[in-house]
Amino acid sequence: MHADGQGTSDTGPRFMPQQKISDGSVTVRGQKIDYQAVAGTLVVHPKGWDDADAFDRGKDEKKDDKNPTAEASMFYVAYFKKGVRPENRPITFVYNGGPGSATVWLHMGAFGPKRVVTADDTHTDAAPYQVVNNDDSLLDASDLVFIDAPGTGFGRIAGKDKEKAFYGTDPDAYAFTSFIAQFLGRFGRFNSPKYLFGESYGTTRSAILAHELQEEKSIDLNGVMLLSQILNYDNSIDSPQFNPSFDQPYMLALPSFAATAFYHHKLDTQPPDLRKFLDEVEHFALTDYNSALQQGTALPDAERDRIAQKLHDYTGLPVDYIKKANLRVNGGEFEQTLLGKDEMDTGRLDSRFSGPAMDPLAQRPDYDPQGAAMSAAYIAAFNDYSRKVLHYGDGGPGDDGWMDYKQSANNIRDWSFTHQPPGAMRPVRGVPNVLPDLAAAMKYNPKLKVQLNQGYFDLGTPYFEGVYEMRHLPIPKSLAGNVEINQYQSGHMVYAHEDALKQLHDNAADFIRRTDNQPAQPVARK
Template sequence: MTIKLIGALAAASLLALSAPLTAQDDGATPEAAQIDPQVKTRKLSGTFGGQRIDYTATIGETVLASDDGKPEAVIVTTSYVKDPKDTSRPVFFIYNGGPGSGSVWLQMGAFGPKRVAIPSDARDDGAPPYPIVDNPDSLLDVADLVFIDPPGTGYSYLTKGTDPEKYYGLRQDARAVAEVIRRWINDNGRWNSPKYLGGESYGTTRTAMVVDELEGSTYNDVGLNGLILISTILDFAMREPTPGNELAYVVTLPNMAAAAHYHGKVEAESVEAIAEEARRFAIGPFATALLKGQDLPEAERAAVRAELSRLTGLSEQYLEQANLRVTSQRFYKELLRDRGLTIGRLDARYTGEDYDNAGEYPDNDPSFYGIDAGYTAAINSWARETLGFETDRQYNSIGRDPGRYWDWSLGGQGRGAYLNVAPLIGKAMRQNSELRLFNAQGWYDFATPFFGAEYSLNRPGIPQDRLTFRYYDAGHMMYVRDEDRGKLSRDLRAFIRAR
């Protein structure tokens, strides 16, 4: 399907369940003919990276249509462009992940001109009011920013009667996002501006898909200067601890060691030191032992079990009961069981208390329920009250429908078979000799383990001399920690300026 865009664009701007494949009719989704795209603009100013910047903030709707002109999806973008407009400035196109996650996290937590100030020390965000403060760590001093909420996320939605199969999937989503980017570039006269593309979590998967759409188009190629990946997941085999898939245990072991060190279960000079020990053990003796299966000699098994216990803080008895293969979910519950606490999936620094201490898995993720209310309040306050966006729709920080309907197939290979989009990044870099990649990882992130990102980007076909890796003392959303938000901002400024 060729996607056409009509109406206004912001001028400055896991899974499939058995269910009918029709867009959700919640009473708030208008008929296609009723759509009246809106654009709201505000002139604002702030200090970013030590520079006073006047800028135009624009939140607006882009309508995507089918070949016959029927509106199918309304995409909301929020852009921040320095005044006066300078076409030589870089443009950074940004989204979050999920799939189904709105751009609230990176916009109100890391790179937008305002941010929500939640606790930096892994405590929960409590109750409102949540402070919405100036964000000197925004990248507006080095780039114009365009935050994109893909279909089904944020305020973006499918029109009544639109088939979710057209938009909810690896390739479908990437085509829609790429088309929005092309239109924004065209409407804002930025074809020859330096361009950066990136996101967080599934947003890194989306980046691989979108760059393939932008740079792989023979007749409408959009060259990029850089890809910015935050909490990377490209090779999905590494997050599937299904029986027989030993790689999932190998790549999560360094995260377990880092978390155990943070909570005082393992002694080491630093998190960097224990992570490196765990990397070497994981890819060496541990991987060898797992691959030997039931042929593993008892003496070798005992030696591996002892070292695994030292690195993870788990007892040898527990490791033996788990057959040396501890899933992340079990680890969250077991590491601090003696203290009556669980640890977070998105950020293992966070701890929570379950209904009881006897379970195998935690009741919930304390690193998610510890931050979500503050971010939801912040994006609604900023978009509606400050920028003037008018809608009766709720903001989907984590929308249900995209994940429920998502098509994970890629070239005949479904996610369950073996989904790996890293080769698309390699292809883009080989075909664009100036395309560079920045990868940011938190030590305490189990959702997208840092060793998994290193592994997937170290495969053949990916130019290693154009990769930049940086690490942070927090988890999946490292910017919730004040020190790491500043560090991430400085690292990205350096990356963008080095073009």
């Protein structure tokens, strides 16, 4: 066995599962919860891999094209509440997105037993960082499994065509499907109430997973929780200019632009109530603005002037700038322009944040002030926590030796966004749209519940985009009631704002308790 936990064989690399066990406690809303923590890795393979061939070490890899030899050692941290029966205890699989992101953000910022403290909407001071008991850990409602994507965290990929085997929309979903099924078997949790909680690209993954777990493994879920949703990438406001004639992203991003202008006091008249203001903006986006965009060059000049003025009223952007943009401002342009007079950019993932523009004359920012403001705190806190508390990654026995914790696989250029939705005979060209996957899962299991959580100040996955997608799931109207939506005065990482974190915890915990199919607890009587 090599120091990195990777063995050798005639057919290529072989990882070995690793595991470290520790004990801890967390106090949530005044309730002390004792738990066992398991930090480790599980080994997964690409679709088409035949485990029977794993025992045939003499096979010639060149003659075995139908059985891929690439492997992924996926890192996870699981927390199990002590003193409860597994079948009576919900279990939630939690992951961030990217694609190619580790799950350090949800782990150390939202639901893990420890939380790193960061500044609310400004750059967090450099180390030492404060790590505290997480009063909003979801351990009061569910056991938790934080999963790092292949090639991130302490996980690694290896073997022939390893990037192709794991860096893609469908290969990634298959890896997570395999991981979850394997985890349920290893820890005896097949009969527990089961949930997914994905953030950002993790919502894309969740839509596929919900269907794949049913189709491939006959595993029904109790619920799917989505945070900062993107299910149809055609709706992204990042680069809609490369898809002319499809104007929907501009319409769906407008309410988030308006919320950002509201937050930074860039409107000519500051509305007294954000939610009422956004109701007005959403109506305008769906009606007058949508109609104007659909007319293209046939839009009369007078109407163009009127729409540009309304966009100024709602976004604070100069009327001349809006006209020059042909009424179509993408996310990067808005982030660069709103505070441009001060040579500042707003954040992309959380537009409450702002930072000095690298180039005040650029069309779009060169970095995300929100990411710059918080990333160092999260990575330092988890590196310290994993090695000193979980005792993983410090080179001791039972793990893969001292390793670098990778917050990202930096694989976006290698990523294949090709996706084969349910019912399609072959993969569909273009960016993924996984609305059919989530719809198929809800039809296959009509009792599956879905919870969407969104921040108003998210320009990466604008909140109205998620609302629009939920309203356009290809499901019978009778199933529309299975979807619930919660919104917060925060950004993409809703939990970065402490009040929003408390609301997120309460909504997620309540969702689990309403859907875990456990007998109602008897009411205490005097």
